[in-house]
Amino acid sequence: MSVPEVRRLLAALGASSEEQRLRLHWSTFRRRHQATSKRLHALRRARQAPCPPAQLPAPVPLCGLPPLTEADWQRITPLLPPQTPQRGRRAADYHRMVEGMLWIVHTGSSWRELPERFGPWETVAYHFYRWGKVGLWQRIREVLLQERALPGPAP
Numbered sequence: 001m002s003v004p005e006v007r008r009l010l011a012a013l014g015a016s017s018e019e020q021r022l023r024l025h026w027s028t029f030r031r032r033h034q035a036t037s038k039r040l041h042a043l044r045r046a047r048q049a050p051c052p053p054a055q056l057p058a059p060v061p062l063c064g065l066p067p068l069t070e071a072d073w074q075r076i077t078p079l080l081p082p083q084t085p086q087r088g089r090r091a092a093d094y095h096r097m098v099e100g101m102l103w104i105v106h107t108g109s110s111w112r113e114l115p116e117r118f119g120p121w122e123t124v125a126y127h128f129y130r131w132g133k134v135g136l137w138q139r140i141r142e143v144l145l146q147e148r149a150l151p152g153p154a155p
Helices: 003-012 017-048 070-079 094-107 121-133 136-148
Strands: none
Touching: 003 017, 070 136, 094 121, 121 136
16 A cells, blocks of 8 residues: 555544445555556557567668768768757767668668667667758768769760
């Protein structure tokens, strides 16, 4: 029994026997109902949760976007927002976050399946969508594809 239940029952000691019987019945019903609800809620959540994959899917190569090299990072870094903002706390490591974003894009996995080595999935997803809205991903793609552009037709 919880402390509030004990308090309610002690307060009922001065009441009539009919009121005591009703309060005791209500207390018993409430405890039974809460236990059943908790059990069924856990079962429903277990049914809704996706089964974890036995093995992570192999990355799907993206057209025109090979794995990032150190030279690529040197070209991308100026495009990214400052790591230390003027106010607020320091941003997460962009290198890990971008690698995590690319992992999600390559594998087609959900954000919640992002491996821990890339940082919290919430942070990576937040920056992914935020950077997409301001056009940062398009600029990064353009910079990466500059040197990798296929030669055009000969004149």
